[in-house]
Amino acid sequence: MSIKINIPLKLKIVSLLSTLLLGVVGFYLYYALNIFKEDKAADIYALTLSHSQSLQEQLENIIQTQTSLIDSLNRLSEAGTNLETVISNIVEENPTYLHLACLGPGDSLVESSKKDFEQFQLKENEITYLQNISSDFSSVERKNSSSPYLIFIKKINSLSCKVVSSLDILNSIVSTNEQLESYFINKQGNLFYNVSKKDMKQISHLSKSTLDKFSKRTGVTKLKIDAIETIIAYAPLKNSTIIAITEVAESNAFSAARLLIKKSLYYGIAILSFSIIIGILFAQKITQSLQNLTTSAEIIASGNFYQETAIVSNDEVGTLAKTFENMRLKIIQFMEEMKEKARLENEVKVAQLVQSSFFPEKLISQKNLSIFGAYEPASECGGDWWGYFEQKNKTTVIICDATGHGVPAALMTAAAHSTLNNIILDSKDKYISPSQVLSRLNKVVTMMQTTVQLTALVIEIDHETGELKYSNASHQPAYILRKDQTDTYSKENVIPLLGENYSRIGEKPNSEYADQTFQLLKSDIIVLYTDGILEFTNGEKSYNQRNFIKSLINSSQFKDVSEFTNGVIADFNQFRQKHPLQDDITFIGIYYSHNSENHTNSFLPGDISIIQNLQDVNNLSPNEDIIVSHLNNKQNIEHIILNKKTNHLIGANSLKLELELNLIDLYKEDPFAPTAVIFYQKEIVTNLEIPTITNEVIERIKKSDSSGINLPHVHLIIEELLSNAFYHLPSNLNHLRGVEIQSPDPIIITLEITQDYLNILIDSPSKESVKEQIVKSIFRGQSEKSPLQQNGGAGLGLYLIYEKAHQMWIIETNDRLGIRIVLERFSRNLHSEERITSFHYIKGNHNV
Template sequence: MDYKLRKILLPINIKLSLIVLLVTGVALGIYVYLAIQMFKTDKIAYVFESVEDQSNQVSLNLENYLKNIMLTHDLLPEVTNVSTLQSKVFNAHPEIQGFYEYVNGNLQKKISRTNKVNEDFITSIQSKISANDFYFDTDKALIVHRKTKGGQITYLVLDSTHLMNLIPESKLYEYHLKIGSHFLTQENKLFKNEDLSSFYFQTRVIGKFIVNITPLLDKKLIFMTSIPEKIALNAATQLKERSYYFGGLVAGSIILVIILISGLFTRPIKKLYNASLALANKEFSHRVQLKERDEIGVLGDSFNFMASEIENYLEEMKEKSRLENELKTAHLVQRSFFPTQNIQSHTLELDAYYQSATECGGDWWGYLRFEQSEVIIIVDVTGHGTAAALLTAVIHNSLTAIKKLSETDHRYKTHPELIMSFLNESFCGVNINLNATAFVAIIDKDSIHYANASHNPPYLISFNPHNEYAKRDFFPLMDVQDERLGESFKTHYQVGKHKFKQGDQLILYTDGILEAKNNLGKAYGSRNFIRDLIPSLSENKNTVQQAVEKFYSFLGGTLPDDDITLLKIRKRILKLYLHNIKDSIEVNQKIERMGLEITEDIREANIVLYSDTFKNMFLELGEVKHINHFIGIKDFLKNENILSHQEIESLAHFKLKFTDDSVTQVTHKINSMLNDAMDADTFVDFKRFLQLICIELVQNALIFGKSQQETKEIELDFIKGKDNYSVTVRDGYGELDQEKLLSSIGRALLEKNYENKKTGAGLGLSMVLSASDEIVIKRKEGEFTEIRSIINKYKRLKEYKSKKTSLHYVEY
């Protein structure tokens, strides 16, 4: 899978610069903040002290002046009667604008220096001023002091200008004097409606001002000194601003330094980054060169080590992949050594299960079919794996050699000890320190001959017509037991023999089944093995699948550590149905000799023996589905074992192949072949019958292939023998099952038309049937269908018409 690398949005040197800048900025900011706060605190304390000093100095002057005025006020009633003294007082205090004295509400004395001060003025303020208190008239800028003593009330009127002159001018400070509810100086909006009498010599920050409030003359007057906080803390503000400039300068310096020196840190990281890109592009030989003696240098060494390990790992993976592919190939090759898992011959039904513990196993079994006997071999090589699998190949090749030897030495068809000796010699000829156990069984008409090379004794189960089996029915074949294969060239193998009749069964297996352990460590054993096999012994259940499922259920998910092989062989019960055949000593003897069972129910029959024409016989039987052999009585009596197919000694052999040929092309090819192959010693129409058989068989296969929209090669083998001809057509579909075959023949014989032209089966096959002496149909589902037609060399048409056709169907 392709992996897309993300783009670099923020290089590491920028990140480093930002991080250092952030840390420095935070530290510097905290420092500046704390420094300014400390400076501001100290400055505020200083300012507070200055304000208080300034306020105290001015307020002291004001209070002394006012006390002097109050003292003068106390003297005036006494000196007003003496003109000289009065003049001195008024001259000493030019700010005095008037003096009024009332006794019991009546005006007794009045002195006025200005028109602004008169009796009406005094009368208007009487209700506004308390006893012994001051009043400020904002309109006339006059200060009035009232003094009450018994029935005597005096009013001293002052010009406020002199009092104002006592308050100094300042660019920093603001001064305010409040008399009653009025400010003598410019009105202070901060305390316009405030009762300031509760404040006493306090300095505080109010709003944007630092303010000191001092009550005078028992809070009759309030004096305030204030300074704007901004002006008071101007030094702190300047320090803050300069700190910002300084911080910016420091930050810029840091960025510049980081940019200059970050290359020392980022350069090796960039090398590692480029090296990782090379690694991502599968350049596993790329190495990074770093001289640093720090963690980055160690990281570079780790990277180089990782790249080296990846190179080594890839080489190992290549080798592992090569070995795995070879093992898979070996597995497929070894699988080809085995026959199909289900075999049905004329006399036997065989069902097999095989599973290797690894890709290649050491178990193997083989099967050979001869005219009068069938050979079953099972081998278990010591251990499993590649070496064991190679020895199974040796055994398989030995089986092929035995089949070839049997053509000249017929003893290999009947003597299991010869086969075992041959296998032993083949095994000993391989210079591998491995052995194998083996069992060879040859099954003929009604018996089994066997040889055993230290293999697990097979079980023979006699037929029970009631399908009721128990453990006691399992009879182990233990009478012969010899050395394993590969131990010695000189090993002599004995022969055992036992009856093996129709319905009898034989169980062959390897020790991997018995020795397999479940997740609790308990071995499967023979007791469980026999118990699980019993249900599969029924006549209707010729399969080992159920026993295999119970075996794996016992293991509980644990996989066997050895190869597993299980074979179940049943001697078929061949039932013969006689169609319109009267009792005949010759026929009865032949039936008895072949071990056949006569049945009157066509549904139970495997073989139909007839004397009429094939057509009449077939149509009279009605719907048949599972009959393997239709045999004419003449062939039945003439041939010793009619269930074995005829073998033709070839005088000439011709091969044709077809894929998508037209009818014209097919006909042309076949006619050319027949012109070269046929003798001239038959009747005139004989060639036409052979031509009909060849064309119909090929066309049926081609038509079926077109219906499946699949083109596979069709093969035609034509053999000329001494007394007959053989036509064999083989396709690669394997779809002509027994039920379909019999149904198509019946329809064609009855209707004589192509009901379904697309399927390629029907009238053509029935024509081939009527033209042949023997037809053998062999089929393996999904792999092939092979139809062989044999026609004898008839010299006269009359002999040809009197023949009886035999039909055999074999399912692999």
């Protein structure tokens, strides 16, 4: 494709040079010539004036000579000398003098003439003329302008002389400058003598006023004579009407300047021409290099990258050419790299396709299980993988995460997939547990002798029993979402499958793995995932566990496991927006729908019954010491009243059921023993101290970590328990209220605070069993919800405490009564409210 050049570079360079030169030279010429002209004009003027003055002086000298002659003759005459001889001698000896006549005193005339010039002898009128001239008269004249003779008449005293001389006498006056035209003129404009004037007609053009001016003083002026500017210098003779004039045409005077201008022009044109030629040659050199570069670019544009650009130049154009050449080589290199990259990308795409076949179909529906997995690699191939297999009535799910991502990690997933296929084959003949799956996988990976390792979690779910068996090789723990009493999933009921965590797959060849178990309940949701989800950051924040759990709870509303999984992924993607993944992500949701609650809960000791409804109560054996109840508080108290063998009724939505069971064991051993560091303990001997103690406890809790602790409830519980303790002292037989009560044995308040609960124990003297009274008082309050109208207590205290407590422990010994209230640290008021209060009764020995 040729691109039209509007203004060629050559033209630009040449134009630039020419304009520059023209400007400089023209300016110089104008400036220099002006100065030259002015200088020349001054010279011309001075010269012509000087010339006129020179003529003037010369003529004046001649006149002076003539005057001197006559003066000499006069003196001779006065001396009595006969002038005849003298005159005759002068005429004879001096070739210039043609005739000399003197008229002396008494009109004596003496004259002499050269031969052939007798005509100059004085005529009568001339004698008369001489006789009549005044003394000191003098004149110089010519008969006419063509007369070849000069007549000088002078009278000195009484001698009058007339000298006729030839013009030769004037020939000594010469002009050295040919341009100057000189002549003598009289005031009347008559030519006296022409020295060097060429055209005598011009003399008539001098006006009377001009001549008048010339006759007065010496000077130089410029006049236009016959349309010709003429410089005229004039010098009048003293005592005479004769004026010496020198003229020069102005054009002739400045002919040198004109010549200079002309020559300068010629030189200027020559220089300009030379510079244009140089410019063209220079431009030619540059544009040729650029043209070559253009040609090379066109060749490359046509697809031929292998044509070398050959420009040798040591200037910027050369640098451009070298840079262009480098660019060509880089393009070739880049093309090779692109080819290689395209090849690799193709291979990776194939690998990606192959890897996608390693994953099971997304939705797996089985007898009591439905499984739905989601997976997205961070790059084309990822290091996450999951799979499953079935054996008899069990489904085993495995999730893996190889260190890193990309092709190396993806190859590891191929090994995992291959191992699983082998396990599937072997499982047809023998049972393979989750720990055995990990062992097999570990052997395979360690044999590969690679630096890539895997974390892996294997879970096995028994469809019938709901037992979940699992083994964890340093992977993220699975979560179990479990419904609470209100049939909803909540953050508090998200159970992480913790326990032993074993070595990574591939870390060492002889790693050992073991199985752990967990009992699933109907509607439990099992969640397996990789850390790419939790650790994802969108540039500002990381997704983290809080958002993840929140998303699990939000999505648990869906009845279908695919909607659940998609909901979790959708929440993640909303957080992620358009940011790329830093690591692969895998998420598997498993819905377990089998009602396995008739089977013994594996983590509950002994045979602990679970009461779902009132009918279950009727089906309990009489020896149920410990039960777990889904009933409400009033129903539970009623049960305790009616079933005296039940000493431990645990609310089914206990935050830490296992912990509560442990407390049963501990308190059975020693009901007053602390189970954690004592936060506060005080002995109180008078009820007057109750407000102070209460405020002290509240303030101390506020200063420490009070999260999850309802302080108004704590205030109320302590005040009610202490008031009750004093009110029910054996020494307060009248059960007085509103008076000071003192206790001979101190009442002890003890507080323990752990990260899971606040444990308040009021230990007071007692002589009789009060369990029945306590539960009846609670039941009355629950039923009537109104205070007793009596002078003593309102009969509401224990009811209020029980409704606010999460665990109430009644501990009786032979001489002490302990009421222990445990407040579990729910993060949400709602869940705290929903908590079914546990009731525990311990009859034991007092160990203080």
